Amino acid sequence: MSAVLPTARPRRSRPRGVLAPVALLVIVILIAFALVPGLIAPDSPVALNMADRLKPPSFAHLFGTDEGGRDIFSRVVFGTRYSLGVAIAIVFASALFGVVYGAVSGMARGSADNVMMRIVDLFFGFPALVLALAVAASIGRGLGSVALSLTIIWWPGYARLVRGEVLRLRERPHVEAARALGVSNLTILRRHILPFVAQEVNVRVTTDIGYALVAVTALSFLGLGANSPTPEWGLLIRDSRPYFGSAWWYLVFPGTMIMLTATAFSLIGDSLAARRGG
Amino acid sequence: MVNFLLKRFAWGILVLLLVAVITFFLSRVVPADPAAFLAGQNASEATVQKIRAEYGLDRPLTEQFVSYMVGLSKGDLGQSIRTRRSVSTDLAQYLPATLELLLVSFTIYLIASFSLAVTAARHPGGFVDGAIRLLTMVGTGIPVFWLGMALQFMFFYKLHWLPIGARFPIRETAPPVVTGFLIIDSMLAGSPSALLGTLKHLALPALTIVINLLAVGTRLSRAALIQEQSRLYVRTARGKGLGPRVILYKHVLRNALSPILTATTMQFGYMISWVILVEVIFDWPGIGLYAYQSFQVFDYSPVIALAIVSTAGFVLINLLMDILYPIIDPRVQSVGS
Numbered sequence: 001m002s003a004v005l006p007t008a009r010p011r012r013s014r015p016r017g018v019l020a021p022v023a024l025l026v027i028v029i030l031i032a033f034a035l036v037p038g039l040i041a042p043d044s045p046v047a048l049n050m051a052d053r054l055k056p057p058s059f060a061h062l063f064g065t066d067e068g069g070r071d072i073f074s075r076v077v078f079g080t081r082y083s084l085g086v087a088i089a090i091v092f093a094s095a096l097f098g099v100v101y102g103a104v105s106g107m108a109r110g111s112a113d114n115v116m117m118r119i120v121d122l123f124f125g126f127p128a129l130v131l132a133l134a135v136a137a138s139i140g141r142g143l144g145s146v147a148l149s150l151t152i153i154w155w156p157g158y159a160r161l162v163r164g165e166v167l168r169l170r171e172r173p174h175v176e177a178a179r180a181l182g183v184s185n186l187t188i189l190r191r192h193i194l195p196f197v198a199q200e201v202n203v204r205v206t207t208d209i210g211y212a213l214v215a216v217t218a219l220s221f222l223g224l225g226a227n228s229p230t231p232e233w234g235l236l237i238r239d240s241r242p243y244f245g246s247a248w249w250y251l252v253f254p255g256t257m258i259m260l261t262a263t264a265f266s267l268i269g270d271s272l273a274a275r276r277g278g
Numbered sequence: 279m280v281n282f283l284l285k286r287f288a289w290g291i292l293v294l295l296l297v298a299v300i301t302f303f304l305s306r307v308v309p310a311d312p313a314a315f316l317a318g319q320n321a322s323e324a325t326v327q328k329i330r331a332e333y334g335l336d337r338p339l340t341e342q343f344v345s346y347m348v349g350l351s352k353g354d355l356g357q358s359i360r361t362r363r364s365v366s367t368d369l370a371q372y373l374p375a376t377l378e379l380l381l382v383s384f385t386i387y388l389i390a391s392f393s394l395a396v397t398a399a400r401h402p403g404g405f406v407d408g409a410i411r412l413l414t415m416v417g418t419g420i421p422v423f424w425l426g427m428a429l430q431f432m433f434f435y436k437l438h439w440l441p442i443g444a445r446f447p448i449r450e451t452a453p454p455v456v457t458g459f460l461i462i463d464s465m466l467a468g469s470p471s472a473l474l475g476t477l478k479h480l481a482l483p484a485l486t487i488v489i490n491l492l493a494v495g496t497r498l499s500r501a502a503l504i505q506e507q508s509r510l511y512v513r514t515a516r517g518k519g520l521g522p523r524v525i526l527y528k529h530v531l532r533n534a535l536s537p538i539l540t541a542t543t544m545q546f547g548y549m550i551s552w553v554i555l556v557e558v559i560f561d562w563p564g565i566g567l568y569a570y571q572s573f574q575v576f577d578y579s580p581v582i583a584l585a586i587v588s589t590a591g592f593v594l595i596n597l598l599m600d601i602l603y604p605i606i607d608p609r610v611q612s613v614g615s
Contacts, residue, residue: 122296
């Protein structure tokens with residue numbers, strides 16, 4: 001479809017040939033971490049072993065050990081499920097809600113659309129972290145409240161994106177033809193509009209997983225998310241604070257994992273966008 | 279135009295009201311009991327009751343809400359249970375620290391981002407351009423709290439160049455408070471050593487914020503400039519024989535300014551959220567740390583106050599942008615009226 005339409009969007013920076021496969025590999029490894037951590041991690045993520053307290057990286061402990069003598073590599077592997085899992089849940093929930101909301105708003109047009117978009121604007125004015133503090137205060141600390149508060153601030157982005165796409169697509173000839181044939185609004189939306197919107201949403205979801213991961217770990221770092229001894233990545237960094245002057249590995253490896261993961265998702269998102277738009 | 283601004287202003291007030299309502303109710307449905315916390319572990323039930331009455335925590339929720347909103351309209355943000363002072367007094371003490379950090383970081387960011395984007399746009403595909411891409415790619419994935427700690431590790435533990443946190447050297451006496459901005463206050467006191475101490479403490483938190491902002495912002499500015507350069511008027515200008523400098527500074531830059539400005543406004547919004555993290559890591563005595571420490575002991579008024587103050591800040595900046603747009607880009611005027 002892009003061959004027919006003149007495109008007025010900026011050229012996206014295309015990832016070089018090697019980077020996309022590497023990013024894909026990273027994601028495959030992460031999925032393995034999340035699905036079968038027990039097969040990959042050499043040690044238990046929670047069992048204490050005081051004899052090996054705060055040991056630097058070695059062959060026995062790739063990422064070193066923490067203040068309880070636990071293997072940090074094992075903790076990171078087991079933590080994938082919490083950190084990345086919650087990030088993915090947030091983005092999917094936001095996308096689902098945002099797509100439905102945006103589609104309804106775009107199809108309704110007129111004053112209903114206006115009111116619905118005003119509500120979306122309201123959410124954009126909200127300070128994200130402060131809302132998360134308030135949510136965590138009310139329903140208690142934990143990954144559940146992190147997921148809830150981040151979903152509350154994340155969905156409006158999808159609503160706005162989808163509504164714009166729906167407004168644009170509904171004027172296209174194929175939709176007009178369907179309307180002239182008497183196809184119902186719902187069917188038009190489902191069969192003739194949403195499949196096109198899906199491409200945009202896919203790109204956004206992929207990139208957003210990385211950002212959501214950074215947000216989740218930030219809230220855990222502040223002590224709003226998982227509780228010790230859950231090996232959640234942000235919490236690992238929080239726990240490393242008293243020791244990081246002497247045990248650099250405790251800070252470096254969990255942080256590098258967050259960075260690698262976020263970068264991998266944003267690279268894949270970029271290459272999806274390039275394939276679709278370029 | 280005036281009509282438009284009035285509308286935007288009313289909208290801003292509505293956003294603020296909503297934030298106040300939501301945060302109030304969210305923070306009062308908490309299972310934890312702040313009165314019990316304040317009374318201490320061995321306090322009798324009577325003491326807890328007394329504290330509860332003192333802070334109005336025994337009244338029905340709706341009643342608490344009404345009195346809160348009435349107070350709010352008078353600029354009263356409630357009492358902090360932790361510091362035992364009014365939140366407005368606390369904010370007045372802590373806000374300058376936050377503002378100083380935000381303003382310094384944002385100014386450095388603006389200058390750096392602007393020069394980087396212009397250089398990248400002048401030589402697309404060149405060294406600076408490549409560096410920006412790399413920075414963007416990795417930078418957006420760096421958690422701000424992790425970056426802060428990494429900088430502390432480097433500049434405090436390893437190099438011993440900069441202090442790990444706080445606003446001012448502990449062993450020295452701070453300059454007398456005039457504005458609350460330590461940079462200005464130490465200049466007013468005429469003390470170079472105080473100024474140096476202030477700047478040293480400011481360096482790492484500001485650097486953390488600047489790096490994170492650069493990662494996102496420079497990409498947007500660069501994209502706006504490069505997109506603008508592919509327009510037909512640029513080709514015409516080139517055809518007329520204008521030099522690349524003249525085209526960039528006189529034509530492209532002016533046209534690209536409003537998308538850059540929009541992106542910058544959004545950035546300021548993110549920064550308000552990040553400042554809590556940065557203040558916690560660097561033990562920076564601003565409103566973010568204040569709200570965070572209060573939150574830890576179930577003292578909600580400061581958290582709500584932070585929500586209201588930061589939203590107000592964001593609303594104000596948006597309003598300022600609405601005024602600035604037509605000045606920078608006269609084409610916008612038709613939309614406004």
